[in-house]
Amino acid sequence: MCGIVGLHLRDPALFPRLGELLSGMLGEMEERGADSAGVAVYGDPRWSPPGHASVSVLDAGMRPDVLAETLTAETGSEVAVVPLGSTYVVHAPMAVEALLAAVRAAAPEALVAGFGDDLTVLKGVGRPRDLAEGWGLAHAQGWQGVGHTRMATESAVTPAGAHPYAVGPDQCLVHNGSFANHATIRRELRARGVVFDSENDTEVGALYVAQALADGLDVEAALKGLCAEFDGFYTLLVSNRTSFAVVRDAIACKPAVVAETDDWVAMASEYRALAGLPGIDGAHLFEPEPERIYAWTR
């Protein structure tokens, strides 16, 4: 099944509660998939401090202090490494491309789970509630968060197979469903030089969107292209630092419900993930129509 949750906050008074609200939403979706989980948080000042680039790293193969020393020596900048569960969040006051290159050089076997100016991505194998507790997610702050609980169908239960897929700067994608023609599209992207971390179908979707955005398309155009090229079942939540978008395939059998108030927009696979949000009783609740792109920006 898999479960998706996402929260896009409009009212800055709620920013300190992002992690608490997102934890509650993620926990409610544990029954839809409990083999692994992940979240993406936009704007936490401890994990992605303002003015710092941030890279989320899984399976770095060394202690966090060793990685911090290595990166500091290599870049000449003060690099911090924050261990959160099995993820290390690396941040430093420099350009994200430079920090990403330094991390890849220092820990070539590590999996980069996400990178950007405001984005922290945490993912792992295990029960979603346990993972969220290990990350200290309830204390996270920020303006936007996305989460996923996985019931693996298309690739192995590994951290690389867990969502979100954050393969472009400050971009993130989570998916409920399966892509039928992902092998074909993966071959086409590989021919263009795109590198994959897993055999997961969703990673193909994420890299397709990242490639389209890198080519200069906006989120809406990128998702229209995805709808035209990908076969299969999908409800997708696609975010970047300013936007929050939902799209479903033409059949739309994978569930999705959106709730909107003046203070926030939230999306989840099921209503019960939204039930604890402040002001939910007055929210506008609706189910996204097939192949229609819903996008909100800050």
Add this chain to the structure above:
Amino acid sequence: MDTMTDPLTDTTRLDLAELTLREVNRTLHEMTSGEVVVTNPRGAHSVAAGLTAPLLVTIAGHCGYYAAGMNQLADVVVEGTAGVGVAENMMSGSVRVRGNASQSAGATAHGGLLVVEGDAAARCGISMKGVDIVVGGSVGHLSAFMAQAGRLVVRGDAGEALGDSIYEARLYVRGTVASLGADCVEKPMRSEHLAELAGLLEAAGFTDDDPASYSRFGSARGLYHFHADNAY
């Protein structure tokens, strides 16, 4: 078990914030008559599913999947939205959703009346087998897909592929139809259809509607027999 019956109204209150879903449904299954209010559903699945007695059940809030599924004899009101498959496989009785319903409302239902006061999403009445469904708003794509018997009334609009591969159900739509599915065609509104529709609207509480403002759709019966040309 921690249930509470009001001596004045004889209404039993079951609070899902205090009781487990299993306890609530077990209590409902043990009752043979009476009125019940279920509070704090908060999107829980299968609330009031499998009822077999003439109870009057009000669910005070939003429900998750399969609310009032397989209903027989009971009258269930959801005071909020309902998730996937509300009243699926209903046999008799009634289910009323005050808000919107998610996809597959009334799926495979054999009898009874399902009223959705708001919109119903995709596949409303999929494989319906005798149920009457009245939707106050619009229905999504592929509604009445493979419908076999019963009536579907839509006061708003219908999405793509209405009545795809329909057998014998009768569909009444007041608004626009985005497209008709395979073998579904528009049919004339004769006097018996106007009377039938008026009865359905009255049963659902939409008495202000003029039945003549609706269009009727049903099966062209072209798919009953194999034809090579039936390759849609």
